[in-house]
Amino acid sequence: MHSVMDKPIIQISDLDFWYGESQALFGVNVAIGPHRTTALIGPSGCGKSTLLRCLNRMNELIEQTRMTGQITMNGHDINAPDVDVIELRKRVGMVFQKSNPFPKSIFENVAYGLRIQGLKGAELEGRVERSLRKSALWDEAKDRLQESALQLSGGQQQRLCIARTIAVEPEVVLMDEPCSALDPTATSKIEELIQDLKQFYTIVIVTHNMQQAARCSDYTAFFYLGKLIEFDETTKIFTNPGHKQTEDYITGRFG
């Protein structure tokens, strides 16, 4: 495998996951390389979003879930009893499927994560501006920072959510189908953004859109019915898949 995979930032080993009695993930092993974009693809219900939410322990908010196996970040087990889940979530940010800005001003949305860390004044404003610039929203939003975030268009809202997430400077950014509710123009803007953000962050993106996975990611993991079928460099998956199921899926024969 590629050399960066020798030192993955996140290592998922033998992960099983249950919602109540039904098992959603079966023995998943994935290594996520630093400053790379990893795409998780597969038909609906294959467990890719579940896997994503395991990485910042958001699944804990759902009742009656349990998991076995291990997820390590920089070599440290994120489910160990001494891990502060709040600290983990600061390091592993998340962008949701449906844009979910707070019903506050644009500025306050980006500032929220920083405020709870106790930032104030000029430093706070600087960080907000930097995040908005990084997420390519600054030019559109700089004159209306005090307006409600709900006034923005769908695509702008999603970029605001990305700005909000990267404002706290996480190491990893999880994206759960960030473009599924957006039109093609807004989608291509977010995809460009993902390319730009790669230099600063490690990105894991769940997508239903094959072309999006092909365009944005360095690595692709294909899931089917809770099992990892294939995980490799994106170019290899899309040009020369190793499994029949992967080929069938990416050529649109099912899913």
Next chain:
Amino acid sequence: MNDVAQLPESGVRDLPDAASIYVNVPDPVQSTERPIRPLTRRKRRPLEWLVEKAIFLVSLSAILLIFLIFAFVGKEALPVILGKTDNARLRKPVAAEEIPNISETQLAEYLGLKPGELKNYDADTLKLLVELKGQELAQIVDEDSRVNTTSWRMMFQPHQWADYDKPQYIWQPVSEVPKYNLVPLVIGSLKATLMALLFSVPLGVGAAIYVSQLASPRWREIIKPVIELLSGIPSVVLGFFALIVMATVLQNVFGYQSRLNTFVAGIALGLAVIPIIFTIAEDALTSVPKSYSQAALSLGASPGQAAWQVVLPAALPGVFAACVLGFGRAIGETMIVLMASGNASIVSGSILDSCRTMTATIAAELAEVVFGGNHYRILFVIGALLFLVTFVSNVIGDIVVHRLKGRLEGRT
């Protein structure tokens, strides 16, 4: 960037030709001849019509009933509101010769009789009664008896009574000269309501935040029904409990002087208000999209921070509406304050003093007044005032809720 050249050639290799799939499907419109039915013919649905009209009638009658109640209260209070009553006149002696000049109702009122009873007396007896009353009134030399205590001025402004050293607000409706100043009652109501809200808003909203955002499902299943059960306790039982148990315990703990006071009444009232505030606030908080708290948590907020800084502001219109409803319940509640407040109609800013509310006054006195008399009418003025206060508070609450919603949705 947007091209799909990275996709392998094989990606579209085996896709069936779209046209080949659909070519054999017959067009239903062309293949069968359908009769054209007019769109204008309506099916009769008598049962549906009947049910709809019945529901309409029921809702209409509810509106009508509320209107009738208000009209009745207003009608009884109207003479006082329009300033047509004058109880000072009753204390001016009437000469026996004037009897034919005054109306029967006025005469009956002067003699303290019901209008119907007048027929029981012949002219001589009436003359005698009028003379006796005149003698009785002539003995009163008090300045106070010259005052029309049912006027607006006397109801809302302090008056210098003969035996007092400064102008006072006094509610003494059954004294020699009845004093109908409403200020002590208004203050009593506001004081008890404010105390109740001070106690119940933090507890009710706090419990709602805890149950909707922080509690484990098990605790939620325990706390929610128990608090809602509180609303099922009859207010007379709460008042009884406050009167017998709480009053003693609180006095022992805080060591204040009067056993029954605004503080005790306010807390007992608060117990009645908590379930209302809790139920509505909890609904409002639960209906905030989960995505808000998830977003906050994913940014590294603690569950408490997410609830307090993100979910509560988003639910603020509903939480505020809960408080307005709580206010309405508290100011309208009667039995608890009647039993636990001590009912002294004094003007005092201290919550450790007793108070007499508007509602308790109506409840305690209405059964013992002369029907159609001044006291009776003034109790109806109090009723109309309560109606007005509740109405105004609901309107203001509605405007504020609307504003808050607008701000949340980004309308300016």
